[in-house]
Amino acid sequence: MDPHMNPALKLKAGRRAARKPGYRIPWTLHLMVLPAVLSVFIFSYLPMGGIIMAFQDYKAGLGFTGSPFVGLKHFRYMFENDYFLKITWNTLLFACSKIVLNLIIPFTFALLLNEVRHMGFKRSIQTLVYLPHFLSWVTLGGILIDLLAQTGIVNQLLTSLLGIKPIFFLGDGFWFRMTIIFSDVWKEFGFNTIIFLAALSSINPALYEAAEVDGAGRFKQTLYITIPSLIPILIVVATLALGNVLNANFDQVFNLYSPMIYQQGDIIDTFVYREGLLSGQFSFATAVSLFKSMISLVLIMISYRLAYKFAGYRIF
């Protein structure tokens, strides 16, 4: 019982004096947080020390203390490197296209789904469209590689129905980008409708009834009630997505790309993986990912600030 809460207790001076006033350290609670704190310290904070590698010419044999310090050498190399600019452009292109499409399509789908009267039908549709979100990109990568192959079923349909040559979806620069963007939208649009459906169901029905009385048809109602009510949630989702704009899905690209498509399909994360872990360029890879993390941090903080400003959205 918190003694600070009831002023009346303070009046019973005799009984209060016998008790020790003030704050008692809740050892149990500290103990309960301890395992998580330790785990996070070792696996999230300790690696931050490893960032020093970005400023060294790290050699495994010499370790952190033995490797020569080279300052901003890797960062300078990064910005002068044409390839790095290319992959940054790829990353941004993928991320922004996905953000835009991942807003418009789930939004529209939620609006359409909301018009369905039959609950059973609505549930079945939801069950089906949520499914791709839970499939791993290993599975989907395999599926897409099979479907989009030169002799795959999609090309078969294209050649027989439209009479065009087979498209090398995963090998041609333009088509690879289309595949990346649209397959991600296909995978996530169902799941992304959840937020919009939830917001839709929280709109006051009295608004619709009033509009009904004033003679508005369903379409006008959608235009003047539904969409304006959804603007806040749209802004929240958009700004939060912006915080992630440098994270064009590693899993997806990793499982779909191949050396021939690196120029148009490589993103920052896949580049860091190859340079860092496969080629052993620890220092350079760390520099690149540090650069990305710093920018992401700034973006995330800005986006949370904006989300809070526009719609009062807070994490805790």
Place this chain on the structure above:
Amino acid sequence: MYHKTLPYRVFSVFNSILLAVISILCLLPLYHLLMVSVSDTSAANAGLVTLWPIGFTFEAYAQTFGNTNFLASLWVSVQRTVIGTVLALAVNSIAAYALSKDNRVFRGRNVYLWYFVITMLFSAGLVPAYVLILKLGLLNSLLALILPGLVAVYNIILMLNFFRNVPKELEEAAFIDGAGHFRTFVSIYLPVSLPSLATIALFTMVGHWNAYFDGLIYMKGAENLPLASFMQTLIVQGSTTGFDPAVIATMSQRTLRASQIFISALPILLVYPFLQRFFVKGIVIGAVKE
């Protein structure tokens, strides 16, 4: 009512058809693959299989299960999923309980919270993480798959909010009866939050089962890979280790691949009906603030 007008009725019909088509499109690729996987190899190769198997056979599955590394990988995944989920539930839930306490009762609580949230905003990146595991000597060990992802700050925050909504009277009653924090947690908060815990457990299990990248970089040797990583080497990299050479020669790559892909999707497909009930609530609670 607008429902009765003809234009709306027409729209309704087209709408339902459109939605149905889109929904089927979400299922179709997986379904097509299933059909290919149980078809005859030559028919699959010729591209004749569309929505119905031709020459029904389980040959491809037999071959995939017969891969010598398959069972070993399966066991690694089972271990990592079970141990990882139990550990994560324990560690995350007690931390969430402690953090759900007000700052007057638990000074420093905000500091702890920021300590955790910062890791959501900024991470050291792939290379330092790898070097850490290397230096800890955890390469090629099960712990490398379990420990790094143990604390999921997002889950802690979800549970924290849930615990906050537990009526204060329950807690006060327990304190009056002489229960300490841990006892209160175990006897009161845990039973009350079972649905929320179950959801988080389910998501953690799915996460562990599908996680392939950590297996790829931390584990050496095909028999140490968790199932998802092993599948990745088969499906995406087209590796043929562990297969009987005679099998590789005669079997159509396509049906073999299809069976591998379907197997990799199977666990999530089995769990999906149970997931579905819970996750909508979880997402909404996490995102739409009261």
